[in-house]
Amino acid sequence: MIIAERKPVNEIVEMVKDAKRVLVLGCRGCVSVCSAGGEREVELLSSLIRLGKQKQGQKAEVIGATLVRQCDKEYVDEIDQWQGRYDAIVSMACGVGVNFIANLRPNDQVFPAVNTTSFGGSAEQGVWSEQCAGCGDCVLHLTGGLCPVARCAKSLMNGPCGGSVEGRCEIHQEVPCIWQFIHERLNRFERRQDLERVAPIRDWRSAGHGGPRKTVRDDLTV
Amino acid sequence: MAFTPDIQVFCCHYTSQQALAEGPEGLAADGFPANATINRLVCGGKLKVSSLLAAFEQGADGVCVIGCRPDECHNLMGSQRAARRVLAVKKALEELEVEPERVAMFHLERGFHPEFVRVTQEMNEKLQQLGPSPFKGEKR
Ligand code: SF4
Ligand code: SF4
Numbered sequence: 197m198i199i200a201e202r203k204p205v206n207e208i209v210e211m212v213k214d215a216k217r218v219l220v221l222g223c224r225g226c227v228s229v230c231s232a233g234g235e236r237e238v239e240l241l242s243s244l245i246r247l248g249k250q251k252q253g254q255k256a257e258v259i260g261a262t263l264v265r266q267c268d269k270e271y272v273d274e275i276d277q278w279q280g281r282y283d284a285i286v287s288m289a290c291g292v293g294v295n296f297i298a299n300l301r302p303n304d305q306v307f308p309a310v311n312t313t314s315f316g317g318s319a320e321q322g323v324w325s326e327q328c329a330g331c332g333d334c335v336l337h338l339t340g341g342l343c344p345v346a347r348c349a350k351s352l353m354n355g356p357c358g359g360s361v362e363g364r365c366e367i368h369q370e371v372p373c374i375w376q377f378i379h380e381r382l383n384r385f386e387r388r389q390d391l392e393r394v395a396p397i398r399d400w401r402s403a404g405h406g407g408p409r410k411t412v413r414d415d416l417t418v
Numbered sequence: 419m420a421f422t423p424d425i426q427v428f429c430c431h432y433t434s435q436q437a438l439a440e441g442p443e444g445l446a447a448d449g450f451p452a453n454a455t456i457n458r459l460v461c462g463g464k465l466k467v468s469s470l471l472a473a474f475e476q477g478a479d480g481v482c483v484i485g486c487r488p489d490e491c492h493n494l495m496g497s498q499r500a501a502r503r504v505l506a507v508k509k510a511l512e513e514l515e516v517e518p519e520r521v522a523m524f525h526l527e528r529g530f531h532p533e534f535v536r537v538t539q540e541m542n543e544k545l546q547q548l549g550p551s552p553f554k555g556e557k558r
Contacts, residue, residue, distance in 0.1 A: 204513045205510055205513040205514055206513050206514055206515065209514070236468075239468045240467055240468055240471065240510075243468060243471040243472060243475060244471065244510055244513075244514065246475055247471065247474055247475060247514060247553050248514050250475070250553045250554070250555055251514060251515075251516065251552050251553050251555050252555060253555040
């Protein structure tokens with residue numbers, strides 16, 4: 197899922213300083229699962245925005261609501277039901293949601309309530325870690341299912357770099373050297389030969405270095 | 419003129435059981451501040467961050483949460499969960515540049531205990547020093 201975390205409240209209050217009526221909009225997708233922008237967080241942020249405004253001696257009307265998703269037009273269009281009742285939207289969805297609202301609603305001011313950080317997962321309660329960087333040309337079939345793009349500090353394609361100590365990355369002591377894990381896993385499956393193959397220089401255009409990426413499925417477009 | 423803070427006390431069933439059995443007069447006689455309101459929860463684990471924030475929205479100058487000792491909680495983790503939520507509120511207050519001391523967690527022995535009264539008195543004194551809640555900007 198997409199991982200996000202809420203921005204500091206004072207930054208959000210500053211974004212909406214000129215708005216008397218604020219629509220705080222959560223998303224039931226990834227940000228609900230990572231507890232950054234679901235229903236519960238909408239309730240909290242609404243309260244915090246009111247408190248922030250109260251502190252400045254202003255009264256603010258805050259509507260809190262949560263859409264099924266903010267990355268699909270049909271759900272974003274549901275914002276129509278609050279039309280005329282807000283001066284600004286604070287989106288608690290990932291950056292995709294904020295962009296979608298900006299794309300689809302030319303007359304609405306929209307502000308981000310979260311920092312979108314990565315694609316990851318949660319192996320223990322309350323902790324999320326990055327697993328994939330969305331590079332557009334997946335190599336997991338060569339690396340035992342472990343991603344060197346997202347999980348090696350240097351995104352090496354022919355690792356390890358030689359700097360790891362006892363299985364820990366030389367850049368961040370607290371994270372494992374993913375290349376050590378890749379070697380261990382491939383050895384376990386007797387796929388050492390995969391490690392001997394030199395990965396060619398990578399074309400990073402698929403990773404966004406060639407401009408915004410787009411997926412078109414002819415079988416689904418009408 | 420001395421300022422009388424509005425204190426909202428959130429406490430679990432177990433830590434407040436006997437305090438409540440004393441009744442308002444009994445509690446007052448023990449020295450429980452008249453300006454503190456008890457909000458009873460079945461368990462600290464039930465405490466919601468939004469309830470604590472709502473208390474501030476409704477004009478509380480400070481919020482005090484009382485739960486079992488961490489290792490003796492009647493429901494095992496309830497008071498530890500409450501403490502985490504208090505920390506979340508402290509952090510939010512800091513982000514809004516409001517004194518985090520306006521919310522505090524106390525872990526007490528279960529049943530009536532002079533400590534129950536003492537921590538609310540302490541909170542009362544602290545809030546008198548801090549003055550009215552900055553969230554009352556409008557009303558000040
Ligand atoms: S190789 Fe690319 S697509 Fe595959 S997991 Fe890593 S970042 Fe994601
Ligand atoms: S120590 Fe391992 S994870 Fe860290 S940069 Fe080197 S190869 Fe990558």
